[in-house]
Every structure is written in C-alpha cells, then in structure tokens.
Amino acid sequence: MTTWWRRNRLALVLVPVALVLAAAGNASRLDDYWWSRDLHQSVRPGDGGTAAVRTEYDDGTLQYPITADVSLTSVTRVSSVTLDGRSRTVTLPDDSALWRVVMHWTADPSTVLSGCQIGIQGEDGRFWEKSYPDLLDAGSTTLPFSPCVPDDTPGPQVKLDLSGIQPAKVGEERPAAYDVTVYVLTAADAAPAEVRVWWLPPLYASLPVRR
Amino acid sequence: MSRRHHALTWVLVLVGLAITQVLQSHTPAPAEASRPYERAAAVGEVVHLRAGDLVVTGLRGGRSAVVDPGSGFQTPGVVAVADLTWTPRTTTAALRAGQIEGSDGRSWSFGARGSRGGIACQSSVPGITVVCAVLVELPADALVGATLHLRADADDRFDTEAVVTLGVTADQAAGWAKATAPVKVEAPHPAGLTP
Numbered sequence: 001m002t003t004w005w006r007r008n009r010l011a012l013v014l015v016p017v018a019l020v021l022a023a024a025g026n027a028s029r030l031d032d033y034w035w036s037r038d039l040h041q042s043v044r045p046g047d048g049g050t051a052a053v054r055t056e057y058d059d060g061t062l063q064y065p066i067t068a069d070v071s072l073t074s075v076t077r078v079s080s081v082t083l084d085g086r087s088r089t090v091t092l093p094d095d096s097a098l099w100r101v102v103m104h105w106t107a108d109p110s111t112v113l114s115g116c117q118i119g120i121q122g123e124d125g126r127f128w129e130k131s132y133p134d135l136l137d138a139g140s141t142t143l144p145f146s147p148c149v150p151d152d153t154p155g156p157q158v159k160l161d162l163s164g165i166q167p168a169k170v171g172e173e174r175p176a177a178y179d180v181t182v183y184v185l186t187a188a189d190a191a192p193a194e195v196r197v198w199w200l201p202p203l204y205a206s207l208p209v210r211r
Numbered sequence: 212m213s214r215r216h217h218a219l220t221w222v223l224v225l226v227g228l229a230i231t232q233v234l235q236s237h238t239p240a241p242a243e244a245s246r247p248y249e250r251a252a253a254v255g256e257v258v259h260l261r262a263g264d265l266v267v268t269g270l271r272g273g274r275s276a277v278v279d280p281g282s283g284f285q286t287p288g289v290v291a292v293a294d295l296t297w298t299p300r301t302t303t304a305a306l307r308a309g310q311i312e313g314s315d316g317r318s319w320s321f322g323a324r325g326s327r328g329g330i331a332c333q334s335s336v337p338g339i340t341v342v343c344a345v346l347v348e349l350p351a352d353a354l355v356g357a358t359l360h361l362r363a364d365a366d367d368r369f370d371t372e373a374v375v376t377l378g379v380t381a382d383q384a385a386g387w388a389k390a391t392a393p394v395k396v397e398a399p400h401p402a403g404l405t406p
Binding site: 093096122125190 | 302334335337338339
C-alpha cells in the first residue's frame, strides 16, 4: 500500500485543489443569488463623518460613474413633516413612527446621482426602506422624493428611454454641496442604528446614527 | 500493480457505488426537496411565514365583485374574497401569489390582481400592517372543503406557504352562488389609514 500512496502522491495532492476549483466553478451562483441581490458591501464614513461613494451605475444598458461624498446630519423622530418652512401634520399607520433624515452631500454637479434609495437599519436587524407615498397618508402634501439630490435641482438625469444622460437645464444646475431631507416610516419600536443609501446593490453608504 | 491491489481497487469502487446508491435513495428528489414549507391555520389565526405574519380575517362570496377604485366583474360561478392582514418581519415584503385548492384536487391559482381577481397585498415594511384582499373566481361547489394557499413570492420553492382552511359549508357556498349584492373590496391600505 505504501507504494500505492507514493505512486499517486501527486494526484492525491491535487484532489483538494480539484475540489476547490470545482466549488469555484459554481461560485457565480453566489454572485447571482446572494452577493449582488442585497446590500453587502458597505462604505463607511471616515474620521470626518463623511462616506466617499465611488461606484458605477451599470444596469446592463446604461453605465455612468457615481462619485459623491455624503454625511448624516440628523435622524429625528417626528410627528409632522416640514415643507417650505411650514410644519404639516401627516396621518401615520397603526404602530408606526416617522423619522426625518437629513444628509449633507458634496458632488460634482455634472455627476448623475438620481435613482438612489434610502433605508434605516434598526439595532435589532430589521430594515425599513423609504416607502411613501404607499404607506404614509400625507394627503395632497408632496413629500421630498430623492434621498440624494434636491427635488428642484436634481442635476443630470437618465433619459426616459434610457438612451443616455440629459444634462441639467441652464440655471437649474445642482449645487456642488447641498442638504437633503427625507422621511422614513418604521415600526413604532424601531431603534435606528444606521442609515443606508444605495444605487445598485451590493454597495451602499453606511451612515451610523449618533445617539 | 499486483493482482491483490487490482482486486482491492475494484472492491473499493463497488463499495463507493453502493454507498452512493444508498445515499441517493435516502436523499429527497429535487422537486420534493424544494417544495414549500406549509404553515397550516384556520380563518382568524396568525400564520407565521418567513417574510412576515399573515391573518385571513374573513371570507366572503358572491356572484359579482366591486373593487375599489371603480372596477368589478360578474361570474357564472362565485367570487370568493379573502380579507387579509399582512405584516412583514425584517424587511420590505408583499404577498404576491397563491391558489385555492379544492377538496377534489382541483386548483385555482392567482398572482397580482388583474381585471378578474388575484391578490393586491402591497409591499409593506417591518411592523407596519397592511389590510388587503384576494379575489378568486371559481365554481361554487369547489369552495366546500377548500384551502387557501398564500405566499410572498410567485416562486413557491424553498419558502414558507400559508395553508388556510376556509371552512366553507355547502349552504354557505350555495348562498353565495345566488347572492345578488356585489362583494365590495377596499383598496389595499396600511392599518389605521383610510383607503
């Protein structure tokens, strides 16, 4: 038997290598069904509290770079929304809470930043995506739409037919730095741990909530 | 290689094949392995699905339905309306598909609400309950002894599925088949808000 082990030692050494290669050959399924389906790759803030997002939007049809710096200014539980400097009461669903999230953004005005999403990660692992108008009865009130750009000066946009980028109109360019306020509905017992902002998973900006 | 080693090699190969055969006979076939995890309940009971909690709060029926906002249909059979509440658990989730299975083995499946029924149970976020309904058009006699199956995704593999015993009696089904008043169905809405 000793002879057999010696004669086949090379093949025996290669068996684990072959097993690893066989597993790696199916690893695309990990990407298809897990990695690229959810938020797995966080971009955390540096010492100054600013997270530097450097990624690329690529939906298979359109590609463009996304370069922006974002920091979390405040996360506050509220019972009304503030629009144009005026406070307006909204009706909330049963057992819910409304949070006002204020973020500060810095980005080249020529960068496309529309189309991002925002959610609050709770300390218990629950995750609340921004979900109005479906879940929040604000009547005729128009709530802020985008978490990443000012609603009135969003900057360059993707054309509706996805054929390219539509630059901002002259005089309606997005500022190089600006604040954005959005509202997120959660369960009444939510304890926000971090705010997450993303364009396409798996990459997201992870902004811890200071308590 | 000696004759003894040859024989030993063949024995090892045969033993390996036999072990594989035994393992395969004890491993679920793919279709069986991927079948949904059924959670049985009755009307009014909470069903704990992977994505959230579901309650079939009531069952109604008739020969026609009026669905807010402003659409409806009539049927030569009955339209069964199951009123639901849905509360996601850890992340955004909706109820998207299912079927009514009759006691005779027939099945009426449904997906997103269309012009003649289906489910409209919008996405909600964890802890926020939405009030919604499913409408299914089917022969009146099929409802007796039927179960309502509901799930969070059209793909029923590997996930939990509610199996709710509807408890419809023959008299009830016959009454719905003769009803003249339409069954009114509200638009889906969060609990506590007016639709």
